[in-house]
Amino acid sequence: MRMRWCCPAFGALAIFAGAAIAGAVVPIAITDLVFSPAEITVKVGDTVEWTNNDFVDHTATATDGEWDVAIPSGKSAMQQMAKAGTITYFCRVHPGMTGKIHVVSG
Amino acid sequence: MLHTHSNILGLAAALAFACAAGPANAGGNPTDPQIAHIAYTAGAIDIEAAKQALKISKDANVRAFADDMVRDHQAVNDKALALVKKLNVTPEDNDTSKALTKQAEAKRAELSKLSGAAFDKAYVDNEVAYHKTVDNALETTLIPSSSNGELKALLQTGLKIFEGHLQHAEHLASTSK
Ligand SMILES: [Cu+2]
Numbered sequence: 001m002r003m004r005w006c007c008p009a010f011g012a013l014a015i016f017a018g019a020a021i022a023g024a025v026v027p028i029a030i031t032d033l034v035f036s037p038a039e040i041t042v043k044v045g046d047t048v049e050w051t052n053n054d055f056v057d058h059t060a061t062a063t064d065g066e067w068d069v070a071i072p073s074g075k076s077a078m079q080q081m082a083k084a085g086t087i088t089y090f091c092r093v094h095p096g097m098t099g100k101i102h103v104v105s106g
Numbered sequence: 107m108l109h110t111h112s113n114i115l116g117l118a119a120a121l122a123f124a125c126a127a128g129p130a131n132a133g134g135n136p137t138d139p140q141i142a143h144i145a146y147t148a149g150a151i152d153i154e155a156a157k158q159a160l161k162i163s164k165d166a167n168v169r170a171f172a173d174d175m176v177r178d179h180q181a182v183n184d185k186a187l188a189l190v191k192k193l194n195v196t197p198e199d200n201d202t203s204k205a206l207t208k209q210a211e212a213k214r215a216e217l218s219k220l221s222g223a224a225f226d227k228a229y230v231d232n233e234v235a236y237h238k239t240v241d242n243a244l245e246t247t248l249i250p251s252s253s254n255g256e257l258k259a260l261l262q263t264g265l266k267i268f269e270g271h272l273q274h275a276e277h278l279a280s281t282s283k
Pocket residue numbers: 057058059091092093094097270
C-alpha cells in the first residue's frame with residue numbers, strides 16, 4: 001500500500017531532478033547586501049543559484065510575483081528560469097537590494 | 107501626529123548628543139565602548155518594538171516586517187557582542203544610550219494604548235522615523251568616530267542593513283494608508 005503512493009512521488013522527483021540539471025547553473029553571490037553580478041543573462045531552463053555570504057537572511061523575490069526564494073545566512077538557494085523575458089527581483093527584507101535576469105530562449 | 111513629531115526630535119537630540127557625550131577622545135566624540143553600547147542599545151530597542159508589534163498587530167505584512175526586525179537586529183547584536191568580547195571591550199553605558207532607552211520606553215507606553223489599524227500605522231511610522239534617525243547617527247557620528255577597524259566595518263554593514271529596513275518600512279507605510 002505504501003509503495004503505491006511512494007512510486008509516483010519518486011517518479012515526479014526524478015523528472016524534476018532531470019529538468020533541473022538540463023540547463024546550466026549560474027551563480028550570483030550576495031555580499032554586504034549586494035547581488036553580484038546584479039544583472040545576468042541566462043537561457044530558458046538554466047538555474048540561478050544565489051549564495052548568501054552575509055550574516056543576515058535575504059530573499060530573491062521576483063517583482064512580478066513569479067518566484068520568491070529564501071536565502072538564509074551562509075546558505076545557497078536555487079531557482080530555475082522557466083520562460084523567456086526580463087525579470088527584476090529584490091530582497092523583501094532589504095528592498096534596496098535589486099537584481100535583473102534576462103532569460104533568452106535556448 | 108504631534109506626539110510622533112516630538113518623539114522624533116527627542117530621539118534625534120539624544121543621538122546628536124552622542125557627539126558631545128562622554129569623557130571622550132580628542133574630538134569630543136564618543137569612545138568605542140560608548141559607540142558599541144549605543145549601537146547595541148539601538149538594536150535592542152527595535153527588537154522590543156517588534157515584539158510589541160507581534161503581540162498587538164494582526165496585519166500579516168506588519169507582522170512579517172516585525173519578524174524581520176527581530177531576526178536582523180538580533181543577528182547584528184550577536185555580531186556586536188562577539189566583537190566586543192574578541193576585542194576585550196566592555197560596552198559602556200552613557201547619556202546617549204540612556205536617553206534612547208528612555209525615549210523608547212515612552213514610545214512603547216504610547217503604542218500600548220493602541221490597537222488595530224491605529225497601532226499598525228503608529229508602529230510603522232515610528233519604524234520609519236527611528237531607522238532614519240539611527241541611520242543618520244551611524245553615518246554622521248558613530249561610524250566616523252569609531253577607531254577600531256572591525257567595529258567600524260560592523261557598523262558600516264549595520265548601516266546597510268538598517269537602510270534596507272528603512273526602505274521596507276517606508277514601503278509598508280505607503281501601502282497601508
Ligand atoms: Cu536582504
